[in-house]
Amino acid sequence: MMKSQVALLYVLIIVSEGSAQSLIPRRSVSFSDVNLKLFKQRNFDSLSSLLVREDIGQLFIGGRGKVISLSLDDITKKTSEIKWMVSSGEKSECLARGRSIEDCKNYITTLHTLDDSRIFTCGTRAFKPLCTHLLFKEGSVTMETTTQEGTGRAPFGPHEDFASLMDDFMKKRKVFMRTGSTYLSTEDKISWFNDPIMISINAAETSKSSKYNEDDNLFVFFTEIAVEERRSNLRLSRVARVCKKDLGGFAILERKWTSFLKARLDCPFGDTGSLSLLQGVFFLKDENNVTESLFYTTFTSSPSIVSTPSSCSQSAVCAYKLSDIQQVYRGNLLNEISPGVWVKDVGTESYTYPRSCINDEMRAKGVKTSQNIPGKTLEFTRNHPLMEGVVTPITGKPLLVRSMAQFSKIVVDKVTSLDGQQHNVMFISNNSGWVQKAVWSDVDGLRIIEELQLFQDPQPIRFLQLSSRSGQLYSTTRTAVAQLSVRDCSRYRSCADCLIARDPYCGWNRRTGLCAAAAGASKLSMIQNLIDGDVGTCPSSHLSKQITDIHLTLDVAQFLPCNPDTNLPISWRFSGSILKPSPRHTLLSQGLVLKPSLTDQGLYTCETVEVVKGRKHRKAVIQYNVKVSEGENYFQGVAVYILASFCMLCVMLITYMYWKQKPQNHVGSSSVSYASIEQLE
Incomplete structure (x- = not known):
């Protein structure tokens, strides 16, 4: 019974791997590994508006009963806050009409910049929308005392769909209108x-x-x-x-x-x-x-x-x-x-x-x-x-x-590479707090370079805005704001990885020996190849190979894990030759199950395989020096078998979580070496 269950488990994992390989991003980076800044304040939620002001270096967020300004360079630095609440009379009147206590508050739904640098602001105000102007002066926000009727310029309640353009064009649920004269x-x-x-x-x-x-x-x-x-x-x-x-x-x-x-x-x-x-x-x-x-x-x-x-x-x-x-x-x-x-x-x-x-x-x-x-x-x-x-x-x-997937918002950045070509880079959010970074071209189609978890708890991203000038992406859920540098290239740890990823923002800096932002750099100091990711211009690498010695028992299956830092498919080599599936070798998406004979001793190498423009790039992830011996006794063999079965259950759980949620990044996994060969037709 145990053997049949394990066999079924193998099939499920292998089928899952093959069915979605072409759809996954090249790399998935979990929240703990994303280099971002996060703003969250107690008792400030229901974020319902966002405004980027590059001219004064401020990010304005509107929520329930207040507007907060944050530094555009570092959103963890709050620069000002102003409250805009409803009066007790307005709240009582709203409640008398059968509305809930929460809905009878003032939700700031509209933030627009005017030609005179004032900020046109509207709130729901207990289902009686009202508008006014905000001023940002000497590092603080003030609100004008004069107000305007908000009907037609703001939604009545916090749950209404609404969009506006600061040319006095507004849209309510039933009407598209232009207000003003x-x-x-x-x-x-x-x-x-x-x-x-x-x-x-x-x-x-x-x-x-x-x-x-x-x-x-x-x-x-x-x-x-x-x-x-x-x-x-x-x-x-x-x-x-x-x-x-x-x-x-x-x-x-x-x-x-x-x-x-x-x-x-x-x-x-x-x-x-x-x-x-x-x-x-x-x-x-x-x-x-x-x-x-x-x-x-x-x-x-x-x-x-x-x-x-x-x-x-x-x-x-x-x-x-x-x-x-x-x-x-x-x-x-x-x-x-x-x-x-x-x-x-x-x-x-x-x-x-x-x-x-x-x-x-x-x-x-x-x-x-x-x-x-x-x-x-x-x-x-x-x-x-x-x-x-x-x-x-x-x-x-x-x-x-x-x-x-449940895509929500999208922003696009025009990026000029070192060769002067322009590339449209897309940032696509979903309803689980992740953002995908993708680039499209007529030749290659669309490539998802990476996906990033911006919020720890799965939740919809409500706003997504990009400051192309500073290279910062700002996103919000109902309770938090995240800031991400789109020019962060630190996740590419080697020259080969930097070039093969073909990220328009990144290149290999010859002087520092790091993958860094290419904006403003010269061709003399930076290597970048977005056409085919050719690594031939990379300096020679002398990374020491990390080999793990492992002792196996004859005819007792054991799981050899392989955790690359990308979502690329893996393959195995045994003593220099490509390893094929066999009764003793079961190839999985996250490792190898080996049930060895005495002839299976030797060097096993797990490597990722990536094809770019017909060129196959192999990156060694981990190597095992396997030695096989006959079991000392029956009980030792049983113990090892149970351990191997437990490992298989772990693989099943990991695979299930991958498809149920998102694949987890393994930044810091051992990178051994790169090789590049032409793909055979």
């Missing part, structure tokens, strides 16, 4: 918005790259219940576009958007029938040509009732080019011929507006603003908000898909 909102029709959940608002200065000086665009990302699908309550991902200078119509669509169009956002992944929904958006602007700018997005997918029993949740990253989105809006619109039935519009009228925002051609015809748009055109716009075309990702498919 030229108030505009969406039409109160489900064909425009059907129970939307806001994700992001982004402004694009499209006029700079427009042939006819077209007005700038705003892009609104959200999910909503589909009006064009007959499946009830089917939620789809959308991107809407409005013209930034829209003033509303005259008589028709007065104080309403006249340029609102929306299209489906497609990120194809998951099983047939699964639902993928937008979670996060990052707008990476192209300073030379805005139409080449990219929207990086995260999606999650949950199995539907028609999925197979083996289906599981998945997440993906998709990227969309701004010009591709614009092209969809120049296409055909859908027409609702009966409730819930939408078909391609085949009307004889072909309206330029709102397919294009106002441009020089329209201005030449007397259409200077949206209030000059003819009523017939506005009436058409009111009844045709939905595009026929679907916005597809730049590659036609996701850049990344991972199973058993």
Whole structure:
């Protein structure tokens, strides 16, 4: 019975290893090994807003009843704190309306920088939103006594979805609006918005790259219940576009958007029938040509009732080019011929507006603003908000898909390598407190360089912001803030590891003999190869080999562990030759089970294997000098057998925890040597 159980255990581990090897990051770094700074304060939780101010070197966080400023260089240094509570009367009135004690407090949900350096701030204030301004002067924060009505500028309660852009563009659950002197909102029709959940608002200065000086665009990302699908309550991902200078119509669509169009956002992944929904958006602007700018997005997918029993949740990253989105809006619109039935519009009228925002051609015809748009055109716009075309990702498919993951936020950094090339490095957070660092190229596709556990307890990351100038990443959960240097290269302990990882931030410093940040360095002092990770330029290494002597008993199985500091697959060599599976040699993801005969004495080497551009890199992790002897007595053999079985149970537990949570990093594991050979076809 014992032998059959152990055999089954071997199969499970080997199958698990092979099924997900291509999906895991190159390296996983647990919380205890991540070099980060953490801010957490007693009685300060429900963090609901975050603002990075590079100009004054401050990080502002808003939560329940207060705003705190931290040093941008070191968030463990609190520079100021200001409280903003609700009065007892406001709290009593809120409780009388049936709200909970916690919800009847003031949650700071909005922090935006104004042109005069003041911070526009709004709070829920017991379901009566209110706004004011904060000033940061001489190292402390003060609050102005004047306030503004917060309805439309902030959510009513702490659990409402909400997003805003500091150009007075706001979004509540049912309405997308512009506040201020030229108030505009969406039409109160489900064909425009059907129970939307806001994700992001982004402004694009499209006029700079427009042939006819077209007005700038705003892009609104959200999910909503589909009006064009007959499946009830089917939620789809959308991107809407409005013209930034829209003033509303005259008589028709007065104080309403006249340029609102929306299209489906497609990120194809998951099983047939699964639902993928937008979670996060990052707008990476192209300073030379805005139409080449990219929207990086995260999606999650949950199995539907028609999925197979083996289906599981998945997440993906998709990227969309701004010009591709614009092209969809120049296409055909859908027409609702009966409730819930939408078909391609085949009307004889072909309206330029709102397919294009106002441009020089329209201005030449007397259409200077949206209030000059003819009523017939506005009436058409009111009844045709939905595009026929679907916005597809730049590659036609996701850049990344991972199973058993719940991606949330994403930020992207443009990194210039030593050869002058630019690389887009993505930081993708999930709902377990981890961030993945990945880079994508047309040649290699997407590589996950590493994943980092930023918070010790598994919890969703709510905010993720990057300071490209200082190279710092800031993230928050509901209770804590973490600061991570994206240019930390100290985890690469050798020149070979530094180059093979192909991390755009890192290079090997010839003078210090360390892997260090490449920013600002010269080619003379730094080695970097992001094309194929060639280690031929590395200085010769004279690391002493760490060999462990081990004595085994004839025909008694024993587990030889191998714990590399990466998630790369391992292989074994015996006396210089590749070790193949056999009745006496069971190869596992974290070691080798050896049931030796007298001919199995010799040197066993465990090494990681990494293939880059057809070149196979081998890194020796640990070596065992195995000596075999006949057992002294029966009881000794039984004892060793029991110990080996216990080791196998440990392996099973480790493997289970790896898939259930995350693989643990083993920084400091012995690194023996590197070798590099061309991969044979």
